[in-house]
């Protein structure tokens with residue numbers, strides 16, 4: 001029997017993402033028959049009341065499940081009220097776990113280290129898998145510390161530092177587009193590409209997440225993990241195979257070549273801002289500092305933009321702009337690759353050609369290529385056109401795919417220990433420069449397009 005222990009089972013992450021993801025796997029007949037779910041958290045529940053909690057979470061976050069699926073998942077759930085940082089409690093949680101064990105840490109980040117230590121003391125089997133959510137550390141030192149603790153519990157292939165962006169369809173799209181098409185890869189370098197934008201603009205505001213977000217901010221919440229992972233896929237060298245080692249070697253190699261910023265560069269090449277009161281999607285949004293649970297003294301940014309340089313042969317001189325913000329007027333999530341203009345235009349002085357842009361849109365998934373064509377009328381009049389394709393949605397949503405990989409023991413689309421530390425190496429100097437006032441904290445009204453300088 002496989003035991004999935006969800007530490008923090010009564011929390012928001014489990015209710016909003018994990019339990020629905022498990023239910024969708026069950027609906028797709030992709031959940032192992034012998035899997036049982038053992039929820040643990042400090043909430044004083046028992047199995048019956050936990051099952052009720054699972055039922056209401058599924059009704060709220062996976063209302064479209066086929067009949068019978070919720071009941072079938074609930075039947076596999078049991079609960080233990082326990083302190084996830086207490087080795088004695090965890091020992092109890094592990095009793096009678098005779099087959100494979102997966103410990104999923106769906107916990108507030110402050111509990112990662114004590115929970116991992118407790119798992120070690122509780123005698124988690126060496127072949128168990130441990131799943132750690134983001135944020136993996138607050139800086140490079142804390143990420144290294146977590147890595148060291150994890151290494152004492154299970155070997156690296158058993159550690160799943162998950163980033164649900166890697167389970168989004170986009171990952172497959174970037175890899176397929178780059179490495180299965182003869183026409184793109186020869187152009188994929190500084191000779192032909194002028195700049196790359198990786199943008200995740202959200203209309204969502206804080207959504208009641210101040211407890212976590214006010215201590216993270218946009219740079220830690222989105223750029224340190226999700227957008228740097230997208231950068232890896234867009235900019236890494238071709239891997240020999242898509243096996244976990246080849247793929248993750250390439251990603252970490254790319255991260256190593258991202259230039260760390262000096263405070264002066266951070267002042268010139270980054271933007272940080274937070275939203276003030278406004279209207280987003282027709283709803284009034286309060287000033288960020290007036291959101292419940294926010295401490296204005298934290299100076300947390302809700303918008304971050306960083307322009308990174310990659311010091312390698314392929315990308316020298318090409319700026320990579322990573323940007324993400326909350327409470328913006330328009331949701332936009334895309335990777336846009338801007339090509340250089342053609343060296344000579346033979347169409348006369350009056351004609352202008354746009355530079356080609358390849359857009360990989362992430363939500364919904366779509367690919368567009370902006371090209372110049374001969375238009376109507378005078379055969380030499382240029383017009384622009386977008387060649388595009390909608391991509392069929394994947395059968396399973398990102399969290400279910402991620403869980404499936406965990407259940408199958410495939411860590412390819414997770415973050416390796418060295419990658420996690422390397423990402424912080426890039427982000428940490430920016431955070432330090434911001435702390436020292438290198439870039440002012442700008443403001444933008446909720447519902448706008450962000451700060452003017454972005």
Ligand code: BG6
Pocket residue numbers: 164202204221
């Ligand atoms: C999460 C961030 O990891 O990703 C959120 O914490 C963000 O702030 C979210 O809104 C975006 O991803 P998705 O897939 O939920 O749209």
